[in-house]
Amino acid sequence: MNQSLKQIHEYIDEHLGEHIERIKEFVRIPSIAAENPEGVRRCAQKLANYFEELGCKKVEIVETAGQPVVYAHYDAQARNTLLVYLMYDVKQVSGEKWTLTDDPFDPKLVELPPFKKVLVGRGAINSKGPLVAFLNALFSIKACGEEIPVNLKFVAEGEEELGSAHLKDFIKHRIEELKDAQACFSPSASQNIKGEVTLSLGCKGVVEFELECSGESWGRGPTVRPIHSSMAAAVESPIWRMIHALASMTDPRDPMKVVIEGFYDNVAPPTKEDLELVEKLAQTYDEKAIAEELGVKHFYNDLKGKDLLLKMLYSTTLNIQGIQAGYTGPLFKTVLPEKIVVKMESRLVPNQTTTETVEKIRKHLDKLGYTDIKINEYPEANGVDDWSRTSPKAGIVQAVIEAYREYGFEPRVWPFSLGSSPQAIFTKDPLKLPFVSAGLSHGARAHAPDEYYVIEGNEKVKGLAHAEKFFVSLLYKLGERALR
Amino acid sequence: MNQSLKQIHEYIDEHLGEHIERIKEFVRIPSIAAENPEGVRRCAQKLANYFEELGCKKVEIVETAGQPVVYAHYDAQARNTLLVYLMYDVKQVSGEKWTLTDDPFDPKLVELPPFKKVLVGRGAINSKGPLVAFLNALFSIKACGEEIPVNLKFVAEGEEELGSAHLKDFIKHRIEELKDAQACFSPSASQNIKGEVTLSLGCKGVVEFELECSGESWGRGPTVRPIHSSMAAAVESPIWRMIHALASMTDPRDPMKVVIEGFYDNVAPPTKEDLELVEKLAQTYDEKAIAEELGVKHFYNDLKGKDLLLKMLYSTTLNIQGIQAGYTGPLFKTVLPEKIVVKMESRLVPNQTTTETVEKIRKHLDKLGYTDIKINEYPEANGVDDWSRTSPKAGIVQAVIEAYREYGFEPRVWPFSLGSSPQAIFTKDPLKLPFVSAGLSHGARAHAPDEYYVIEGNEKVKGLAHAEKFFVSLLYKLGERALR
Numbered sequence: 001m002n003q004s005l006k007q008i009h010e011y012i013d014e015h016l017g018e019h020i021e022r023i024k025e026f027v028r029i030p031s032i033a034a035e036n037p038e039g040v041r042r043c044a045q046k047l048a049n050y051f052e053e054l055g056c057k058k059v060e061i062v063e064t065a066g067q068p069v070v071y072a073h074y075d076a077q078a079r080n081t082l083l084v085y086l087m088y089d090v091k092q093v094s095g096e097k098w099t100l101t102d103d104p105f106d107p108k109l110v111e112l113p114p115f116k117k118v119l120v121g122r123g124a125i126n127s128k129g130p131l132v133a134f135l136n137a138l139f140s141i142k143a144c145g146e147e148i149p150v151n152l153k154f155v156a157e158g159e160e161e162l163g164s165a166h167l168k169d170f171i172k173h174r175i176e177e178l179k180d181a182q183a184c185f186s187p188s189a190s191q192n193i194k195g196e197v198t199l200s201l202g203c204k205g206v207v208e209f210e211l212e213c214s215g216e217s218w219g220r221g222p223t224v225r226p227i228h229s230s231m232a233a234a235v236e237s238p239i240w241r242m243i244h245a246l247a248s249m250t251d252p253r254d255p256m257k258v259v260i261e262g263f264y265d266n267v268a269p270p271t272k273e274d275l276e277l278v279e280k281l282a283q284t285y286d287e288k289a290i291a292e293e294l295g296v297k298h299f300y301n302d303l304k305g306k307d308l309l310l311k312m313l314y315s316t317t318l319n320i321q322g323i324q325a326g327y328t329g330p331l332f333k334t335v336l337p338e339k340i341v342v343k344m345e346s347r348l349v350p351n352q353t354t355t356e357t358v359e360k361i362r363k364h365l366d367k368l369g370y371t372d373i374k375i376n377e378y379p380e381a382n383g384v385d386d387w388s389r390t391s392p393k394a395g396i397v398q399a400v401i402e403a404y405r406e407y408g409f410e411p412r413v414w415p416f417s418l419g420s421s422p423q424a425i426f427t428k429d430p431l432k433l434p435f436v437s438a439g440l441s442h443g444a445r446a447h448a449p450d451e452y453y454v455i456e457g458n459e460k461v462k463g464l465a466h467a468e469k470f471f472v473s474l475l476y477k478l479g480e481r482a483l484r
Numbered sequence: 485m486n487q488s489l490k491q492i493h494e495y496i497d498e499h500l501g502e503h504i505e506r507i508k509e510f511v512r513i514p515s516i517a518a519e520n521p522e523g524v525r526r527c528a529q530k531l532a533n534y535f536e537e538l539g540c541k542k543v544e545i546v547e548t549a550g551q552p553v554v555y556a557h558y559d560a561q562a563r564n565t566l567l568v569y570l571m572y573d574v575k576q577v578s579g580e581k582w583t584l585t586d587d588p589f590d591p592k593l594v595e596l597p598p599f600k601k602v603l604v605g606r607g608a609i610n611s612k613g614p615l616v617a618f619l620n621a622l623f624s625i626k627a628c629g630e631e632i633p634v635n636l637k638f639v640a641e642g643e644e645e646l647g648s649a650h651l652k653d654f655i656k657h658r659i660e661e662l663k664d665a666q667a668c669f670s671p672s673a674s675q676n677i678k679g680e681v682t683l684s685l686g687c688k689g690v691v692e693f694e695l696e697c698s699g700e701s702w703g704r705g706p707t708v709r710p711i712h713s714s715m716a717a718a719v720e721s722p723i724w725r726m727i728h729a730l731a732s733m734t735d736p737r738d739p740m741k742v743v744i745e746g747f748y749d750n751v752a753p754p755t756k757e758d759l760e761l762v763e764k765l766a767q768t769y770d771e772k773a774i775a776e777e778l779g780v781k782h783f784y785n786d787l788k789g790k791d792l793l794l795k796m797l798y799s800t801t802l803n804i805q806g807i808q809a810g811y812t813g814p815l816f817k818t819v820l821p822e823k824i825v826v827k828m829e830s831r832l833v834p835n836q837t838t839t840e841t842v843e844k845i846r847k848h849l850d851k852l853g854y855t856d857i858k859i860n861e862y863p864e865a866n867g868v869d870d871w872s873r874t875s876p877k878a879g880i881v882q883a884v885i886e887a888y889r890e891y892g893f894e895p896r897v898w899p900f901s902l903g904s905s906p907q908a909i910f911t912k913d914p915l916k917l918p919f920v921s922a923g924l925s926h927g928a929r930a931h932a933p934d935e936y937y938v939i940e941g942n943e944k945v946k947g948l949a950h951a952e953k954f955f956v957s958l959l960y961k962l963g964e965r966a967l968r
Contacts, residue, residue, distance in 0.1 A: 204714065208816040215780075224779030229829055230688065230902035233799035234784045234792055240739035240804065247731030255724035295699075295708030295822075300718045308718055315717035320724065321819055326806030331866045332692040332827055334904075335805055338779075343816055345713055382815045418714035419818075 005476060008144045012136070012468045015143075019136040019464065020109070020119070020455060026088075026128045027107040027121040033067055033089035033159045040067045040158045043088045047156055048072070050135055055142065056154075062174075064166035067158030071174065074138075074152040080483055081151040082396075083181035083433060085426065086131050087160035090123035096449040109455060114193075117456035117463070118443075125189060125443025127160075129453030133439070133464060134187035137471035149479025153181055163382040164422040175430050183396040183483035184426040186437040187471060189453060190411075193442060195460025196284075197409040201277075201390045201397060201436075202416030203423050205348030207357050208321070208383030210376040213242040214339040218372040222338035226326060229334040239325050242340045245370045249318060249361070256300055258318045260364045263357075267316055268350045273392060274415040278313065281412055282306040312418055316357075317347045341376075347420065348387050386424035389416055394434035394484055399477040407440060407462070407470055434484055438474070441467040489960060492628045496620070496952045499627075503620040503948065504593070504603065504939060510572075510612045511591040511605040517551055517573035517643045524551045524642045527572045531640055532556070534619055539626065540638075546658075548650035551642030555658065558622075558636040564967055565635040567665035567917060569910065570615050571644035574607035580933040593939060598677075601940035601947070602927075609673060609927025611644075613937030617923070617948060618671035621955035633963025637665055647866035648906040659914050667880040667967035668910040670921040671955060673937060674895075677926060679944025680768075681893040684921075685761075685874045685881060686900030687907050689832030691841050692805070692867030694860040697726040698823040702856040706822035710810060713818040723809050726824045729854045733802060733845070740784055742802045744848045747841075751800055752834045757876060758899040762797065765896055766790035796902055800841075801831045825860075831904065832871050870908035873900055878918035878968055883961040891924060891946070891954055918968060922958070925951040 012019070030036050031043035044061050051059045051072035058073040067089065093104045100120040101108040107121030119129060141148050155178075157167050171178060190197050215221035221236045251257040258264070270278065282305045291299065303311050321344065326337030346357040358375055365373050377383060390397060392413060404411045426435045440462040443453035457463040462470070496503070514520050515527035528545050535543045535556035542557040551573065577588045584604040585592040591605030603613060625632050639662075641651050655662060674681050699705035705720045735741040742748070754762065766789045775783065787795050805828065810821030830841040842859055849857050861867060874881060876897060888895045910919045924946040927937035941947040946954070 206818070208818075220782050222779055223781055227778045227780065228903070229801075229803045229805060230831065230904070231778065231780075231796070232801040232803040232829075233831065233902065234787065234796045235778070235780050236740060236782075236784060237804060239807065240734055243727060243730045243804075244734075244736040244739060246727045247736070250724055250728075252728040252731070255728060256720060294711045294715065294719070295706055296711065296715075296719050297707055298704050298720075300720060303718060312715070312718045317713075317716040319713045319716040319820055320721060320727075320810065321713060321817055322810030322812045322821060323723065323807045323824065324812035326804065327827060328806045328808035328825075331862055332829065333805055334690070334692075334829060336803055337806060340807065341812075343811060345716075345816065345818060347714065347717065378815055418717065419712070420714070 004144065004146050005472065008140050008146065008472050009469045011140045011144050012465050015140070016465055019468065022136060023119060023129055023132040024107045026132050027119070027123050028105055030105045031089045031158065032092050033161045034092050037067065040089055044068050044070050044158055047088050051154060054135070054138055062170065064170055066162065066166045069158070069167070069170045070154070070156040072154040073177070074148060074154070076148045076151050078148070078150045078479055080479060081153060081181045082478060082483065083178060083184040083426065083431070084152055084154045085184055085186040086154060086156035087127050088131065088156050089158045089161050090126070090128070091161045091447045093122050098449045100450045100452070112452060114458050115454050115456065115461065116458070118452040118454050120450055120452045122451060124451045124453040126446035126451065127188070129443060130187045130189050130439050130467070133441070133467045134471050137468040137475070140468065141472060141475070149476050153178060164425070165380050167422060168425050171425055171431060178431060181431070181433060183394065184431070184433040184435040185396065186435070188437045188439045189441040189443045189467065190437070190439055191442040191461050193444065193461070195442070197404055197411040198414065199400060199404070199411040199436070199438060200414040200417035201392055202388040202427070203421045204416060204418055205352065205354060205387035205424065206345060206383070206385050206420035207348060207354055208343070208345045209358055211242065211245070211342040211344060212339065212374040212376055213238045213245065213372070216338070217374060222336055224338065226335040226337045229336045232336045235336060237336060239337055239340045241370070242342065242373065245365060245368070245373055246342065248368055249364065260360050262360055264316065266352045266356065267314065270310065270314055270415070277392065277413050277415045278306055278309050281414060282309055284412060285309060313415060314349055316349050316352060317345070319345045321345055347418070350387055350389060352387070354384050354386050385420040385422055386428060387416065388423035388427040388435065390427060390434040390436065395481045396434050396436050396478065396483045399474060399481060400436050400438045403470060403474040403477055404438070406473060407466065439467055440470040488628065488630050489956065492624050492630065492956050493953045495624045495628050496949050499624070500949055503952065506620060507603060507613055507616040508591045510616050511603070511607050512589055514589045515573045515642065516576050517645045518576050521551065524573055528552050528554050528642055531572050535638060538619070538622055546654065548654055550646065550650045553642070553651070553654045554638070554640040556638040557661070558632060558638070560632045560635050562632070562634045562963055564963060565637060565665045566962060566967065567662060567668040567910065567915070568636050568638045569668055569670040570638060570640035571611050572615065572640050573642045573645050574610070574612070575645045575931045577606050582933045584934045596936060598942050599938050599940065599945065600942070602936040602938050604934055604936045606935060608935045608937040610930035610935065611672070613927060614671045614673050614923050614951070617925070617951045618955050621952040621959070624952065625956060625959070633960050637662060648909070649864050651906060652909050655909055655915060662915060665915070665917060667878065668915070668917040668919040669880065670919070672921045672923045673925040673927045673951060674921070674923055675926040675945050677928065677945070679926070681888055681895040682898065683884060683888070683895040684898040684901035685876055686872040686911070687905045688900060688902060689836065689838060689871035689908065690829060690867070690869050690904035691832060691838055692827070692829045693842055695726065695729070695826040695828060696823065696858040696860055697722045697729065697856070700822070701858060706820055708822065710819040710821045713820045716820045719820060721820060723821055723824045725854070726826065726857065729849060729852070729857055730826065732852055733848065744844050746844055748800065750836045750840065751798065754794065754798055754899070761876065761897050761899045762790055762793050765898060766793055768896060769793060797899060798833055800833050800836060801829070803829045805829055831902070834871055834873060836871070838868050838870050869904040869906055870912060871900065872907035872911040872919065874911060874918040874920065879966045880918050880920050880962065883958060883965060884920050884922045887954060887958040887961055888922070890957060891950065923951055924954045
C-alpha cells in the first residue's frame with residue numbers, strides 16, 4: 001500500500017465517529033419520494049451542500065417533472081471521468097412496525113448479532129448508508145491533502161423508489177455534460193450476511209402491466225357494478241372470460257411454458273463468456289440454502305447447479321403478481337362481478353425489447369377475439385426497465401474485482417442479476433457506459449422494518465471503516481486504467 | 485267486508501301513530517347478529533315481551549349454539565295452526581354513509597319521493613318493519629275484542645344475517661311442538677317501487693365454496709409466503725395452476741356452459757304447472773327495464789321474455805364471486821404469490837342436492853391431477869341453502885292471492901325466486917310445509933345506507949295501515965280453509 005493510501009485509511013479510522021454522524025444526519029431527513037416532497041427537497045439540498053463542501057466545480061439542483069436531480073461535477077483534472085449514480089430518496093414507512101428504533105428517521109446504533117454495531121433507520125442500506133460512506137471516502141482523500149484520482153460527475157435522483165421516471169429525461173437533456181464519462185459506478189454494500197460478495201454485471205429487464213376485463217369494455221355481463229349473482233344464470237361473467245383468456249397464454253400441462261406466438265423469439269442463448277461465468281458461479285451456488293430461505297421445496301423440473309442457473313438467467317417469464325376481482329372479504333357475497341384486473345409481469349433478457357412482450361400479448365388476445373380485454377401500462381410511474389449488460393472485460397469491472405481481492409474477497413460474478421433496475425439508462429443509448437455497483441459491508445431489510453447497515457462487522461462482514469477504505473482503494477485503481 | 489274486520493281496520497287507522505312508534509322502538513335496538521350479541525339479546529327480550537303482551541300461551545327465549553330463537557305459541561283454539569317465521573337480527577352498518585338519519589338505530593320518518601312518509605333505519609325493511617306491522621295487525625284484532633283466526637307458532641331467529649346456521653337444529657329439537665302447523669308464513673313488504681306485487685313459491689338453492697391453490701398444499705412454488713418475482717423463471721406459480729384448473733371447468737367458447745362431468749344431470753325441466761306460471765309471468769316481464777336497472781346490455785344469447793325466464797329459472801350456475809391472489813394495491817409489486825383463493829357459488833334448482841356440486845367439482849379436479857386444490861366450505865357459517873318449492877295449489881297460496889286481489893293487486897307469481905333463502909328448512913324434512921312470504925307496502929336498500937320501509941305510500945304503493953289491514957284480512961282467510 002502506498003504512503004498516501006495508508007494515511008487516508010488511518011484518517012478514516014480516526015474520524016469514524018464523524019463519518020457515522022454524517023450518515024445519521026442524512027438518514028434523519030425523511031426523503032420519502034412517494035409522500036414527502038418537502039423532505040425530498042431538504043435532502044437534495046443537504047446532498048448539494050456535501051458536494052459544495054467536497055469542492056465540486058458545479059453543483060446544481062435540477063428540476064424535473066418529478067423530484068429534483070442533484071447534479072455535481074468534481075473536476076480532479078484527472079485522466080478518467082466516472083459517472084456516479086446515487087439515489088437520495090427512500091421508501092415510505094407507513095404500516096411498518098419498527099422495533100430497533102422508535103422512529104425510522106431517528107437512526108440508532110445497536111448491536112444486532114452477528115454484528116456488533118449496525119445503524120438502523122429508513123434508508124440505512126437503501127441507499128443512504130453506502131452513499132454517505134462513499135462521500136466519506138472522498139472527504140477523507142481530500143482531508144489528507146490528496147486529490148481524488150478521477151473526475152466525478154454525480155447524478156443523484158430523488159425518485160428511485162417511484163421507478164426513476166424522469167432520470168432518462170435528465171440524461172438526455174444533459175448528454176453533452178455527461179458524455180465524457182467512461183464508466184458509471186454506484187456505491188453499495190454488496191456482502192451478504194455470510195460475508196460473500198456478489199458482483200452482477202447487469203440485470204434483467206422487466207415490463208409490468210395489467211390485464212383488465214370488464215363488462216363496460218366487453219359490452220356483455222354487468223357493465224356498471226357487481227350485480228346479484230342470482231342473475232348469473234342469464235348474465236355472462238367478465239371473470240370467466242378473463243380466466244379463459246389467461247389460460248390460453250400458457251401450456252395447461254406446464255404453465256411455465258408460454259404459448260403466445262413468438263414469445264421466446266428474441267431470447268438469446270448464453271454467450272461463451274456467460275457460460276464461463278455460470279460454470280464458475282455453479283461451483284459455489286447453494287440451491288438448497290436458497291430454496292430453504294425462499295420456502296421453495298422444488299425448483300422447476302428439480303433443476304440444480306449450472307442447469308438451474310441457466311434456467312433462471314436465460315428465461316423470460318410471464319408471472320401473475322396478483323388478481324383482484326369481485327368479493328374477497330370473509331366468507332361469501334352473492335355477486336357477479338363487473339370487472340377483473342390481473343397484474344402481470346415479464347422479466348426481459350437479452351435481446352428482448354421492452355415493448356415486444358405487450359405487443360405479442362395484444363396480438364394473441366386479439367387473435368382469440370379478446371379485443372375488449374385492456375392492457376394497462378403505467379410507464380411514467382412504474383413497471384418498465386430494459387435489461388442491461390456490462391462486459392466482464394470492462395476496465396471498471398476488472399478494477400472492482402481487483403479491489404475486492406485486495407480486501408480478501410473473491411466476488412461471485414453474475415453475468416446479470418435476476419432482478420431489474422434502471423441500469424440500462426446508463427448502459428444503453430445515449431451513454432453506453434459500463435456500469436458497476438460495488439462496496440464492502442452489508443445491510444438488509446430494505447423496504448422493511450428495522451432496515452440496517454453494518455457499521456461494525458465481524459470476521460467476514462466488513463464494517464463502515466473498511467467500506468470507506470475499499471472505496472478509496474477502488475478510486476485509486478479507477479484513476480490508473482481505462483474504464484470502458 | 486264483515487263487521488268485525490271493518491272495526492279492526494278502523495282501529496288500525498286510529499292507532500297508526502302508536503303502531504309506527506312500536507316499529508321505531510324495535511328498530512332502535514341494535515340487534516346486529518355479526519357484532520352485537522347484547523343488542524341481539526335485548527331485541528329477543530323485546531320480542532318475547534310483545535308475544536307475552538299478545539297473550540301467547542308459551543313464550544321462550546331458546547338458546548342455540550348461536551343467537552337465541554324466540555319461540556312463542558298463541559293458542560286461538562282455532563282449526564288451523566300457522567307457523568310464523570320471523571327474523572329479529574339486522575345487518576351491520578359499519579362503513580355505511582347514511583344521509584336520512586344520523587344514526588341507523590335512531591329511525592326517522594321522512595318524505596322520500598315518490599313516498600310521503602318512509603321510516604329510515606337499519607332493519608326498516610329487512611325485516612323489522614314488516615315484522616312489527618304483522619304484530620300490530622294481531623294486536624289490533626285482539627284490541628277489538630276478536631280472537632285471532634288461526635293458532636300461531638312463532639319462530640323468530642336472531643342470526644338470519646349470519647346464514648341461519650342453527651335454525652335447522654332448533655326445528656329438529658322442537659319438531660313435536662311444531663309438527664301440527666299446516667303452513668309457514670313470513671310477513672314481508674312485497675310491492676316494488678311501482679307497486680307491483682311479486683309472489684315467489686319457493687327459491688333456488690345455493691352452495692358457496694372456495695377453491696384454494698397454495699404452494700403449501702401443492703408442494704411446489706412458494707410454500708410459505710410470496711417470493712420475489714425474479715425467481716419466477718425457476719419457481720412454479722400456484723396462480724397459473726389455478727387458472728388452468730378453473731379454465732377446465734367451463735367451455736372457453738361459452739363459459740356459461742359448465743363442462744364438469746354430470747354437472748347438469750339432476751336439473752329438472754319445468755313442470756306443466758311451472759310452464760303455465762312462466763307463460764303468465766312473461767306477459768308482464770319487462771326484461772329491458774330489468775337490464776337497465778342492472779346495468780346489463782345483453783342477456784345471455786340475447787334471450788327475451790319466456791325464453792329468458794326459463795333460462796333464469798331452470799339453470800344451475802357456476803359463478804365466480806371473487807378472486808384474491810397476490811398483490812392488488814396500486815401499480816405493481818414484483819411478487820410470485822404463494823396462494824390463490826377463488827370464491828365460487830352454484831345456484832341449485834330442482835332436483836339438485838346441496839352436496840352434489842362440490843362432489844362433482846372435487847372429482848373433476850382429482851381426475852385432472854389437481855388433487856392439491858382445496859375446496860373450502862363453511863356450512864356452519866354460511867353458504868348452503870337447499871332449493872324450495874311450494875305448490876301454487878296450496879291453500880295458503882290461494883289465500884294470499886285472494887287477499888292480494890281484494891286489495892286490488894294481481895300478484896306476479898314466480899314458481900320460485902332466483903335468489904336463495906333458508907325456506908327449505910320449513911318446506912322439506914321434517915316439517916314439509918307450504919311456505920309463503922307476503923305483505924303489502926314497499927321498502928328498499930336492505931344491507932345498504934338509508935334502508936327504508938314505506939309508512940305512507942301513494943296510489944300504487946300501500947303504506948303501513950294497508951299493510952296491517954292486509955295481514956288481518958289474510959289471517960281471516962287462513963282461518964277458513966285448509967292451508968296445505
